[in-house]
Amino acid sequence: MYIGRFAPSPSGPLHFGSLVAALGSYFQAKSHAGKWLVRIEDIDPPREVEGASSLILKALETYQLHWDDKVLYQSHRLDAYQDQIDQWLIDGHAYLCECTRKQIKADGGFYLGTCRQKQLKDASQCAVRLTMQHPIESFTDQRYGTLTIPEALAKEDFIIKRRDGLFAYNLAVVLDDIYQGVTEVVRGADLIEPTGRQISLYKTLGHKPLRYLHLPLAIDDSGNKLSKQNHATAIDLSNPRPTLLNAMRFLGFTIDDSILNADIESIVQWGVENWHLLQLPDELKIKPPFSNDAL
Incomplete structure:
Protein backbone atom coordinates (compact mmCIF):
# COMPACT_ATOMS: atom_id res chain seq x y z
CA MET A 1 0.00 0.00 0.00
CA ARG A 77 9.90 9.91 19.68
CA LEU A 78 13.06 11.15 21.42
CA ASP A 79 13.71 7.84 23.22
CA ALA A 80 13.69 5.97 19.90
CA TYR A 81 16.27 8.35 18.44
CA GLN A 82 18.52 8.04 21.48
CA ASP A 83 18.24 4.25 21.58
CA GLN A 84 19.47 4.03 17.99
CA ILE A 85 22.36 6.40 18.65
CA ASP A 86 23.37 4.43 21.76
CA GLN A 87 23.41 1.22 19.74
CA TRP A 88 25.62 2.75 17.05
CA LEU A 89 28.00 4.10 19.70
CA ILE A 90 28.26 0.64 21.25
CA ASP A 91 28.82 -0.99 17.84
CA GLY A 92 31.45 1.56 16.87
CA HIS A 93 29.40 2.92 13.96
CA ALA A 94 29.09 6.37 15.59
CA TYR A 95 31.48 8.53 17.58
CA LEU A 96 31.75 11.78 19.52
CA CYS A 97 33.06 14.85 17.71
CA GLU A 98 34.33 18.08 19.26
CA CYS A 99 34.97 19.97 16.01
CA THR A 100 33.36 23.40 15.69
CA ARG A 101 31.81 24.92 12.60
CA LYS A 102 34.75 27.34 12.47
CA GLN A 103 37.23 24.45 12.35
CA ILE A 104 35.28 22.64 9.64
CA LYS A 105 35.05 25.84 7.58
CA ALA A 106 38.82 26.23 7.89
CA ASP A 107 39.21 22.68 6.55
CA GLY A 108 37.33 23.60 3.39
CA GLY A 109 33.73 23.42 4.55
CA PHE A 110 33.42 19.64 4.81
CA TYR A 111 34.13 17.49 7.84
CA LEU A 112 37.27 15.37 7.26
CA GLY A 113 36.81 12.73 9.95
CA THR A 114 39.07 14.52 12.43
CA CYS A 115 37.56 12.92 15.55
CA ARG A 116 36.89 9.46 14.13
CA GLN A 117 39.81 7.83 15.95
CA LYS A 118 39.99 10.06 19.03
CA GLN A 119 37.60 7.97 21.16
CA LEU A 120 36.28 11.02 22.98
CA LYS A 121 34.24 10.31 26.12
CA ASP A 122 32.66 13.60 27.26
CA ALA A 123 29.35 13.62 25.40
CA SER A 124 28.31 16.91 27.02
CA GLN A 125 30.88 18.79 24.93
CA CYS A 126 30.43 16.91 21.67
CA ALA A 127 28.16 16.17 18.76
CA VAL A 128 27.62 12.57 17.62
CA ARG A 129 28.59 11.61 14.07
CA LEU A 130 27.74 8.47 12.12
CA THR A 131 30.58 6.85 10.24
CA MET A 132 29.67 6.96 6.55
CA GLN A 133 29.41 3.37 5.36
CA HIS A 134 27.27 3.86 2.23
CA PRO A 135 28.11 7.09 0.38
CA ILE A 136 25.34 8.10 -2.02
CA GLU A 137 26.42 10.47 -4.81
CA SER A 138 23.23 10.25 -6.87
CA PHE A 139 19.68 8.95 -6.66
CA THR A 140 16.64 8.62 -8.90
CA ASP A 141 13.85 11.15 -8.52
CA GLN A 142 10.42 9.98 -9.70
CA ARG A 143 9.97 13.05 -11.93
CA TYR A 144 13.43 14.49 -12.59
CA GLY A 145 15.50 11.34 -13.04
CA THR A 146 19.07 11.17 -11.73
CA LEU A 147 19.97 13.92 -9.27
CA THR A 148 23.56 14.27 -8.10
CA ILE A 149 25.01 15.13 -4.70
CA PRO A 150 28.48 16.67 -4.23
CA GLU A 151 31.06 13.94 -3.62
CA ALA A 152 32.52 15.57 -0.50
CA LEU A 153 29.05 15.86 1.02
CA ALA A 154 28.17 12.27 0.11
CA LYS A 155 31.25 10.88 1.87
CA GLU A 156 31.05 13.02 4.99
CA ASP A 157 30.47 11.48 8.44
CA PHE A 158 27.39 13.50 9.32
CA ILE A 159 25.93 14.62 12.62
CA ILE A 160 23.08 12.58 14.10
CA LYS A 161 22.95 14.46 17.42
CA ARG A 162 24.02 18.05 17.81
CA ARG A 163 26.40 19.48 20.36
CA ASP A 164 23.42 21.22 22.03
CA GLY A 165 21.77 17.84 22.62
CA LEU A 166 19.13 18.13 19.89
CA PHE A 167 18.61 15.28 17.44
CA ALA A 168 19.54 15.85 13.82
CA TYR A 169 16.90 16.07 11.10
CA ASN A 170 18.37 13.29 8.96
CA LEU A 171 18.26 10.72 11.76
CA ALA A 172 14.78 11.60 12.98
CA VAL A 173 13.16 11.73 9.54
CA VAL A 174 14.49 8.31 8.49
CA TYR A 202 18.40 3.26 5.23
CA LYS A 203 21.26 1.09 4.03
CA THR A 204 23.03 1.35 7.38
CA LEU A 205 19.81 0.33 9.14
CA GLY A 206 19.28 -2.59 6.75
CA HIS A 207 16.11 -1.12 5.23
CA LYS A 208 15.25 -0.66 1.58
CA PRO A 209 15.42 3.07 0.71
CA LEU A 210 12.20 4.85 -0.19
Missing part, protein backbone atom coordinates in the same frame (compact mmCIF):
# COMPACT_ATOMS: atom_id res chain seq x y z
CA TYR A 2 1.18 3.51 -0.81
CA ILE A 3 1.86 5.64 2.27
CA GLY A 4 2.91 9.26 1.90
CA ARG A 5 3.38 12.05 4.39
CA PHE A 6 3.65 15.77 4.91
CA ALA A 7 6.09 16.70 7.67
CA PRO A 8 6.24 20.44 8.47
CA SER A 9 8.27 21.98 11.26
CA PRO A 10 6.27 24.27 13.59
CA SER A 11 8.45 27.31 12.98
CA GLY A 12 5.49 29.33 11.74
CA PRO A 13 2.18 29.06 9.86
CA LEU A 14 1.95 27.46 6.42
CA HIS A 15 3.06 29.70 3.54
CA PHE A 16 2.66 29.23 -0.22
CA GLY A 17 5.76 27.03 -0.54
CA SER A 18 4.69 24.67 2.23
CA LEU A 19 1.17 24.49 0.78
CA VAL A 20 2.70 23.35 -2.52
CA ALA A 21 4.56 20.57 -0.68
CA ALA A 22 1.40 19.54 1.18
CA LEU A 23 -0.67 19.46 -2.01
CA GLY A 24 1.95 17.55 -3.99
CA SER A 25 2.31 14.87 -1.34
CA TYR A 26 -1.48 14.66 -0.89
CA PHE A 27 -2.22 14.36 -4.62
CA GLN A 28 0.49 11.73 -5.08
CA ALA A 29 -0.80 9.64 -2.17
CA LYS A 30 -4.49 9.88 -2.99
CA SER A 31 -3.99 9.30 -6.73
CA HIS A 32 -2.42 5.97 -5.68
CA ALA A 33 -5.41 5.22 -3.40
CA GLY A 34 -2.95 5.45 -0.53
CA LYS A 35 -2.74 6.92 2.95
CA TRP A 36 -1.55 10.45 3.64
CA LEU A 37 0.02 11.09 7.01
CA VAL A 38 0.93 14.31 8.81
CA ARG A 39 3.96 14.49 11.07
CA ILE A 40 4.94 17.57 13.06
CA GLU A 41 8.74 17.78 13.18
CA ASP A 42 9.08 19.54 16.52
CA ILE A 43 12.58 18.59 17.66
CA ASP A 44 14.23 22.01 17.32
CA PRO A 45 12.67 24.16 20.07
CA PRO A 46 14.80 27.28 19.40
CA ARG A 47 13.24 27.55 15.92
CA GLU A 48 9.68 26.72 16.92
CA VAL A 49 6.86 29.24 17.29
CA GLU A 50 4.28 28.75 20.01
CA GLY A 51 0.95 27.70 18.55
CA ALA A 52 2.38 27.00 15.08
CA SER A 53 1.49 23.30 15.15
CA SER A 54 -2.18 24.10 15.69
CA LEU A 55 -2.10 26.77 12.96
CA ILE A 56 -0.59 24.29 10.50
CA LEU A 57 -3.25 21.66 11.21
CA LYS A 58 -6.00 24.27 10.98
CA ALA A 59 -4.67 25.40 7.60
CA LEU A 60 -4.61 21.84 6.26
CA GLU A 61 -8.21 21.34 7.37
CA THR A 62 -9.26 24.66 5.81
CA TYR A 63 -7.75 23.56 2.50
CA GLN A 64 -9.55 20.19 2.82
CA LEU A 65 -6.32 18.21 3.15
CA HIS A 66 -7.43 15.57 5.63
CA TRP A 67 -4.84 13.20 7.03
CA ASP A 68 -5.20 9.51 7.79
CA ASP A 69 -4.30 8.19 11.27
CA LYS A 70 -3.16 10.32 14.19
CA VAL A 71 -0.70 13.17 13.77
CA LEU A 72 2.77 12.05 14.86
CA TYR A 73 4.85 14.53 16.86
CA GLN A 74 8.59 13.95 16.71
CA SER A 75 8.94 15.25 20.26
CA HIS A 76 7.22 12.03 21.37
CA LEU A 175 13.59 6.58 11.74
CA ASP A 176 10.11 8.10 11.62
CA ASP A 177 9.51 7.21 7.97
CA ILE A 178 10.43 3.60 8.80
CA TYR A 179 8.23 3.68 11.91
CA GLN A 180 5.24 5.01 9.94
CA GLY A 181 5.72 2.67 6.98
CA VAL A 182 6.16 5.52 4.47
CA THR A 183 6.74 4.21 0.93
CA GLU A 184 7.53 7.47 -0.91
CA VAL A 185 8.69 10.91 0.19
CA VAL A 186 7.26 13.89 -1.70
CA ARG A 187 8.79 17.21 -0.68
CA GLY A 188 10.40 20.43 -1.91
CA ALA A 189 13.57 20.58 -3.98
CA ASP A 190 15.43 22.32 -1.13
CA LEU A 191 15.81 18.86 0.45
CA ILE A 192 17.61 17.21 -2.46
CA GLU A 193 21.07 17.32 -0.86
CA PRO A 194 20.07 15.58 2.42
CA THR A 195 18.47 12.77 0.39
CA GLY A 196 21.82 11.03 -0.08
CA ARG A 197 22.44 10.94 3.65
CA GLN A 198 18.96 9.61 4.24
CA ILE A 199 19.37 6.84 1.66
CA SER A 200 22.69 5.92 3.28
CA LEU A 201 20.91 5.72 6.64
CA ARG A 211 11.20 6.40 -3.49
CA TYR A 212 11.63 10.18 -3.69
CA LEU A 213 9.80 12.90 -5.57
CA HIS A 214 11.05 16.47 -5.22
CA LEU A 215 8.66 19.25 -6.11
CA PRO A 216 9.69 22.56 -7.70
CA LEU A 217 10.75 25.11 -5.12
CA ALA A 218 8.78 28.34 -4.91
CA ILE A 219 11.12 31.35 -4.99
CA ASP A 220 10.61 35.09 -4.58
CA ASP A 221 11.68 37.90 -6.93
CA SER A 222 15.20 37.78 -5.48
CA GLY A 223 15.58 34.07 -6.16
CA ASN A 224 15.26 33.07 -2.50
CA LYS A 225 12.97 30.22 -1.53
CA LEU A 226 9.68 31.08 0.11
CA SER A 227 10.26 30.08 3.71
CA LYS A 228 9.39 31.03 7.24
CA GLN A 229 13.00 32.21 7.76
CA ASN A 230 12.56 34.59 4.83
CA HIS A 231 9.27 35.87 6.28
CA ALA A 232 7.01 34.32 3.66
CA THR A 233 3.40 35.39 4.09
CA ALA A 234 1.04 32.91 5.72
CA ILE A 235 -1.59 31.47 3.39
CA ASP A 236 -5.10 32.94 3.58
CA LEU A 237 -7.50 30.87 5.67
CA SER A 238 -10.49 33.18 5.21
CA ASN A 239 -10.58 32.86 1.40
CA PRO A 240 -8.57 29.76 0.45
CA ARG A 241 -9.77 29.22 -3.13
CA PRO A 242 -7.45 31.69 -4.93
CA THR A 243 -4.35 30.46 -3.10
CA LEU A 244 -5.31 26.82 -3.64
CA LEU A 245 -5.80 27.34 -7.38
CA ASN A 246 -2.49 29.19 -7.70
CA ALA A 247 -0.64 26.46 -5.81
CA MET A 248 -2.15 23.91 -8.18
CA ARG A 249 -1.09 26.01 -11.19
CA PHE A 250 2.41 26.08 -9.71
CA LEU A 251 2.30 22.27 -9.71
CA GLY A 252 1.50 22.28 -13.42
CA PHE A 253 -2.28 21.94 -13.44
CA THR A 254 -4.26 23.62 -16.19
CA ILE A 255 -7.39 24.47 -14.25
CA ASP A 256 -10.69 23.74 -15.98
CA ASP A 257 -13.12 26.66 -16.06
CA SER A 258 -15.74 24.34 -14.62
CA ILE A 259 -13.78 23.99 -11.37
CA LEU A 260 -12.82 27.64 -10.82
CA ASN A 261 -15.80 28.43 -8.62
CA ALA A 262 -16.23 25.02 -7.02
CA ASP A 263 -15.95 24.49 -3.28
CA ILE A 264 -12.54 23.64 -1.82
CA GLU A 265 -13.28 19.96 -1.32
CA SER A 266 -14.34 19.57 -4.97
CA ILE A 267 -11.25 21.40 -6.23
CA VAL A 268 -8.96 19.14 -4.20
CA GLN A 269 -10.76 16.02 -5.42
CA TRP A 270 -10.45 17.26 -9.01
CA GLY A 271 -6.73 17.66 -8.34
CA VAL A 272 -6.46 14.06 -7.14
CA GLU A 273 -8.25 12.79 -10.24
CA ASN A 274 -6.15 14.84 -12.67
CA TRP A 275 -2.71 14.60 -11.02
CA HIS A 276 0.20 13.20 -13.02
CA LEU A 277 3.94 13.69 -12.60
CA LEU A 278 4.68 14.82 -16.14
CA GLN A 279 2.68 17.99 -15.51
CA LEU A 280 5.30 19.21 -13.04
CA PRO A 281 7.45 22.03 -14.42
CA ASP A 282 10.86 21.16 -15.88
CA GLU A 283 12.67 23.53 -13.53
CA LEU A 284 13.18 22.68 -9.87
CA LYS A 285 13.13 26.34 -8.80
CA ILE A 286 10.46 28.67 -10.14
CA LYS A 287 8.55 31.78 -9.18
CA PRO A 288 4.91 31.09 -8.27
CA PRO A 289 2.27 32.16 -10.78
CA PHE A 290 -0.06 34.68 -9.23
CA SER A 291 -3.04 35.22 -11.49
CA ASN A 292 -5.99 37.56 -11.12
CA ASP A 293 -7.60 34.91 -8.92
CA ALA A 294 -5.26 36.01 -6.14
CA LEU A 295 -6.22 39.68 -6.36
